[in-house]
Amino acid sequence: MDALGDRTRRAVFEQLRSGPKSVGELAAGLPVSRPAVSQHLRVLKDAGLVSERRDGTRRIYELSPVGLVELRDYFDQFWSRALDAYKEAVEGKRGRR
Amino acid sequence: MDALGDRTRRAVFEQLRSGPKSVGELAAGLPVSRPAVSQHLRVLKDAGLVSERRDGTRRIYELSPVGLVELRDYFDQFWSRALDAYKEAVEGKRGRR
DNA sequence: ACTTACCGTAAGTCTTGGCTTACGGAGATG
DNA sequence: CATCTCCGTAAGCCAAGACTTACGGTAAGT
Numbered sequence: 001m002d003a004l005g006d007r008t009r010r011a012v013f014e015q016l017r018s019g020p021k022s023v024g025e026l027a028a029g030l031p032v033s034r035p036a037v038s039q040h041l042r043v044l045k046d047a048g049l050v051s052e053r054r055d056g057t058r059r060i061y062e063l064s065p066v067g068l069v070e071l072r073d074y075f076d077q078f079w080s081r082a083l084d085a086y087k088e089a090v091e092g093k094r095g096r097r
Numbered sequence: 098m099d100a101l102g103d104r105t106r107r108a109v110f111e112q113l114r115s116g117p118k119s120v121g122e123l124a125a126g127l128p129v130s131r132p133a134v135s136q137h138l139r140v141l142k143d144a145g146l147v148s149e150r151r152d153g154t155r156r157i158y159e160l161s162p163v164g165l166v167e168l169r170d171y172f173d174q175f176w177s178r179a180l181d182a183y184k185e186a187v188e189g190k191r192g193r194r
Numbered sequence: 195a196c197t198t199a200c201c202g203t204a205a206g207t208c209t210t211g212g213c214t215t216a217c218g219g220a221g222a223t224g
Numbered sequence: 225c226a227t228c229t230c231c232g233t234a235a236g237c238c239a240a241g242a243c244t245t246a247c248g249g250t251a252a253g254t
Contacts (some may be wrong), residue, residue: 005102008242017178036243047195057200058250063179072176073221079169081114082160102214120231125252133213135232154221 001074003047008032009040013063016050020062098171100144105129106137110160113147117159 004010008030023041027034041061045048049065053060058067101107105127112123120138138158141147145164150157165180 001101001107002104004098006242007099024199032242033244034201035203035245039242042202054251057198059201068176068179075172079165082165084114084135105212121229130214131231132215132233136212139232153219154228156231184218 001071003043003049004071007042008036009044012037012040013049014042016061016063020053020060022055022058022060024058026061100140100146101168103109103137105133106141109134109137110141110146113158113160119151119152119155119157121155121157146150 004013009031012026013031015021023034023037026041027037030037034094041050041052045052048070049063049064050061051064054064101110108127109123112126113116120131120134123138124134127134138149139149142149142158145167146161147158147164148161150159
């Protein structure tokens with residue numbers, strides 16, 4: 001969640017939704033330099049959101065399903081609790097609407 | 098999404114899951130000062146994630162369902178596209194595992 | 195072996211933004 | 225009207241981190 005807090009990082013993440021890409025390809029579609037993308041990829045990788053693969057001198061990055069599942073679980077829990085809280089609140093003040 | 102990028106802001110958000118709270122109450126449960134909480138609440142409010150209500154000199158904040166729905170929709174779309182991309186990738190390299 | 199392509203890392207700069215202290219305003223209470 | 229509570233805003237400080245340039249390392253091609 002922290003990893004997706006940065007705009008550029010989300011942009012990288014979104015680019016990867018359309019399939020695996022090399023660092024150069026990712027950087028080409030963004031307004032920042034290649035090393036910057038590299039650093040963001042490192043963060044995303046440490047967060048378990050992407051995985052790395054080597055192809056000659058290139059590094060191919062792709063979305064990591066395990067990280068995605070974790071993220072969704074966290075968010076689902078986040079979400080359901082929030083909904084429960086809201087539902088209780090509404091039932092509490094019966095008569096509204 | 099930007100609004101939830103900060104840890105403290107997420108903490109505020111989580112506190113509000115257990116029901117509406119005043120600024121003072123929120124600040125009491127956090128390691129930061131009351132004005133800091135006020136500023137975070139402003140961001141969350143601008144993002145449509147919380148709503149404000151006045152009760153005498155106090156301000157009561159609570160989760161805003163509209164913002165929550167927006168957030169979930171965004172995330173669902175985010176999620177489904179990512180899954181689709183991954184599914185295609187797996188089908189593409191048939192034979193693995 | 196030399197060169198080229200592609201990339202990660204280090205070092206340094208600079209902006210962003212989170213936090214605090216100080217202040218002032220609005221409402222409740224006597 | 226005086227005071228007290230509760231809060232938002234302004235100003236300023238400071239650390240976090242995003243970005244760039246420079247460098248070195250590995251793999252492929254000639």
